[in-house]
Each structure stands twice: as C-alpha cells, then as structure tokens.
Amino acid sequence: MHEPQEPPGGIHPLLAGRFSPSRFDPSAAVDDRTLGLLLEAARWAPSAGNSQPWSFFTGRPGEPEHQRLLPHLAPGSARWAVDAGLLLVTLTRRHVDDTELLYSEFADYDLGQAVAHLTFQAQALGLAVHQFRAFDLEGLTEELAPAPGWAIVSMAAVGRAVGGPPKARERHSVARLRSGPWPPSA
Template identity: 50%
Template sequence: MTAPTDRHAQTAVPIHPLLAARHSTRAFAPGVDLTEQQVAALLEAARWAPSAGNTQPWRFLLARRDTGEFKRVLETLNPGNRDWAANASALLVAVRTDANARGPLSHAAYDLGQAIAHLTFQAAAEGLTVRQMGGFDAAALAAEFALEAPLVPTTVVAIGEPGDPAELADAVAGPDRAQRARLAVDDLLIHP
C-alpha cells in the first residue's frame, strides 16, 4: 500500500491551513540539520505557551542528530520508534516539572502539552514535522541524564523535515500509509 498523497485533514468546517496540514509522520528527510533560527523559534513558541499561574512547568532536553546526546536519547526509545526516529534532525525530551517552591503543580502535564502544541504549530510554520512518542523508557531516560524529581520525562518529540513515507520500512509505515481519521466533534462532546 502506498502513502496517500494528500495528508490534509478532511475537516467538517475550515480550520487554519497549518493545522489541517499537520500530521505526525514517521518519515524524516535524512541528513537535514535544523538551523539555529529554527531551534530558537521552536523553543520560543513553547516558552510562550499558557500555563496555570504562569508556572511554565516544562523543561526541554534538545539532542541533535549525530551527537552523543541524540544516541543516548535514541537508546531509550522502544525498538519500533528507534527504527524511524534515527532519521530525525533532533529529538526533544519534553520534561514536566511536577512541583515548584510553592508546592505541587497539578496542571503540569496539561501545561506541558500546551507548550508542545505551540512548538508543533511553529514547526509546521517552519516547514518541519513533529512526531511525539510515548514509547520510551522514562526511568532509563531520567537516569541517563540525571533528571530527578520533580522533573519527569513525559514525551520524546522527533523533529525534522518531512521525508518520503514510501521509503519507510513496512514495519513502521502503518500510520503514514493509512487515511487520516478522527472522531466526529459530536462524539467528543459530553451531552448532559
């Protein structure tokens, strides 16, 4: 099965073109490095995300391809993710901060998600693609980089230029070769 040529979301009503075009590919263009300006813009977009009480309970570990840090992050990924993530330009470890000097931060996971959403939108504006992964060993990653409480590795984000999904190995190409689908808005609404 070949990859669909149009990956735009088939929305019920028009949405911003960057949002409609965004999709989480596993295909990254090999050998492409992020520019300093791209990295700065991605992190700046995340920095300005909203957070409860402006606590900004997120920290990031950026590992660029062909560095020791990249290899260390890559080794903590589940084997299936390692197969395709090795082509990404960078792996960003998104770390939430579950507490600060005032105490526990109950919305830290939500706020970190907003920061990554902002980063994802900026990546789309930069012509980049982002794929988030839950398939990694958080304890191993924390140990590898000496991340101690209240820092919690929450997701690993592969970033780079989109590649050709036709070049993905069959074992990892599933989502890139399937039609995009989402639940209908009515299915998402809770009707009292």
C-alpha cells in the same frame, strides 16, 4: 465510533496539514536558529499562574546529547526517529523539589500545550513533529537524572517529513466531542 476522514477545509492549513510522520529526511538538519524558534514557541505558551512547568532536553545528530538519547528509543520509534533532525525529551515540573507537594496541578496540561505551540511553529517552518512514548522511561530518567520535582513525560522527533499522511485517518466526530461523557439530564 472512529470516523476515517481527512481534515476539512476551513481549519487553518497549519492544523489541517499537520501529521506525525513515520519517515524523516536524514539530510534535513535543524539549525540553531530553527531550534531557537521552536523553543521560543514553547516558551510563549500559556500556563496556569504562568508557572511554565516545562523543560526540554534536545539532541541533534552529531551532538553528544543525541548519542545519549538513541539507546533509549524503543525499536518501533527508532525506525523513524533516528533520521529526524532533532530529538526532544519533554519534562514537566509536577512537584516542589523532592516533596509530595504539587508544583502545579496543571503541569502536564501546560507541558502539552507548550509542545502544541512548538509543533505548529515547526509546521510553519516546513518541519513536522512526531511525539512518542515509545522509549525506555526508566532508562532515560536514569540517563538524564532530572532535578527533584521534574519528570520526563514524552519524546518528540522533529524534522522534514518524507511522504504525506496516511490516506485514512480516524477521528471522533465533532458531534461526539459535544455529546460528552456526562449522563443525560433528567
């Protein structure tokens, strides 16, 4: 089902060269300008009805915000995330204030797209992004206390990668993308 492969030639080098590093260079700081550009990239992503249902909590080594995030990393992500020049928490606005009313049915979809834009801006700046769910969601939600209607979705480590991607990477085939989950027509 999964096919080990390298990204082929022909797709954009920023896409082909992207991977989620499991080592970051601890000496590579993310400066204010870079952080600003990453957030600009997210800001200009499309969203349903231009609802922009995203927010980012950021912390860089040495900042008090970084100290607030570290205790909530799971051991698996802490191994590499602590060395990244930037940690991000991604939040989405799912509901209108503290009601059950959906703010946008596409809130999580739109957040993912904004993170993708941020990821390729990072790549263009010579940085890499490793998104992750390996953190204590409950503890981090208590720590950051997002506004009503907002929910933490994921975290991401951003920094200069040490080493390259794993040799064999697995992806479904393009044919499978198109064959689809729908039943054959009669």
